[in-house]
Amino acid sequence: MLGKTDGAAEYGELAARVREAWRAEFIRPDGSLTVDTQANHVRALAFGLVPEELRARTAQRLVELIRAADTHLGTGFLATPYLLPMLADTGHLDVAYELLLQDTCPSWLAMVDQGATTIWEDWNGVDDDGTPHASLNHYSKGAVVSFLHRHVAGIRPRQDSPAYRHFDVRPEPGGGLASAEAEFDSPYGRIASRWRISDGRFHLTVQVPPGTTATVTMPDGRVFDVGPGEHHETCPTS
Template sequence: MYRAYGDVEALAEAYPMMRRWVERVERVAASDRHPTRAKKHAEWREHDRYLWDTGFQWGEWTEPGVQWDPRGDFGIVATAYFARSARILADTAEILGKRDDAVRFGELSDRVAAAWRAEFVDATPKSAQSGMRLTQPTQANYVRALAFDLVEPAQREDAAARLAELIRKNGCRLSTGFLSTGLLLPTLADAGYLDLAYQVLLQPKEPGWLVMVERGATSIWEEWDGIDAEGRPHNSQNHYAKGAVSTFLHEYVAGIRPAAPGYTAVEIAPSPGGGLSNCQAILKTAAGLIDIAWTITDGVFRMRGETPQGTPTTLRLPDGGVVETVGGRFSESCPLPEATDISK
């Protein structure tokens, strides 16, 4: 809400609940351990108090081919969100001028992230060339490792390469569920794997979004095979989670991003790929209408559009060019660089 509307009052109203939630998770994490972890380590270790691995957990939920077990250890998922929630709370405290809370919860987030690494990053890779590995090496866990800044800066390149490797081994198909699907494509793009992000987006085989289209869906399914190849339905035919791919469509394909809360400053930075030759998007913001369209013809990228008059706007072109405006209509073009993929 704050990112979209810049409404500090909304943050102030929510802050007491946000704080109580994080403090509750802090108590729960420090009070007990998952039975499998307690059995493996009879004595509490220093980082155990920051691992949230007890209580009822859904985990990633609806990962393709994964049978959910209510007794399972979902600590790698929940602890990641513990660190993330504490960081959001610290950032909110800073905005609201609660400096002591900002320091306290920022430090808590750092300690939880360190505990996550201590428990879930394999400290003994098979070889020096293999790089860092997670103890539970799923696409979803690598996405969170990157999106939530859980790994050290020096580990990010290895984590991104491992995520890309898992996707390619799966036929350039995703294997994410409710929690990480919306983060997958932006994470790939930000890590330098834009081409792979488009391959996943446009994947015609199950699991993938276009399978839903091909099978007649008019809404997003709960399961990737919400209607299977034989036409049999599974679970809900109208769920929100996997539709979070719209973030990638808006902020990367069209390139519309808030450069300040409430879109009081705007960045337009399209990332074309996947063989797409044109795109158009319109976003109604509290500051006014943002309209963007781009085309690719004969190797030339052409972009036109409009942002609210008086709104600082940064236009970023695919060739690296940057144009600063104060809103209003714009029209820019550049030669389209050849697609690159740092994994090659």
């Protein structure tokens, strides 16, 4: 972008050396990490630190850690934004939905069940007697909205097309949800994805703003491009 090719090459080589040193120190031959926490496995997957041939095993170890916590998350500020997307991207969408819909602490819905209308700093931000002990309006755990937009509703930007000039709509239904919708006001106008499941069929409505195009991927694997306007498509749920 800046035309500084020499600097790009230098820092690319440095990044490669740092990545190899990190792998040698922290990744075991079985794909697990020497610091065996959910957060470390999430970040390693999210930042491309795990060799491709070990990613499935690292993701499996992440799932094992989640199951060991009785299907509760164990991540903080730095890893929570990537937890559900990494599970979905490594073939564990079912576990991502289980965490999303978990209703005992620590979880998002546990906050809702305690009357929350904002995202709290702490998972248990209000004591049993109703006394708050941390911020009750805190961004970090609200990063779950990215999963709702990109995976549940399926609205995804593309690296090769800035500002949503061309974007993907690839909803991934699950968790027993019967419907979902999301909207995003892009520089070109409103993008929307709305879906529902009824009578054994998945029904999708996509809104594409003027001057843009979208690639739509249906749950049955069909892929097609659409231009500006509102589009309706359906497919079997299984």
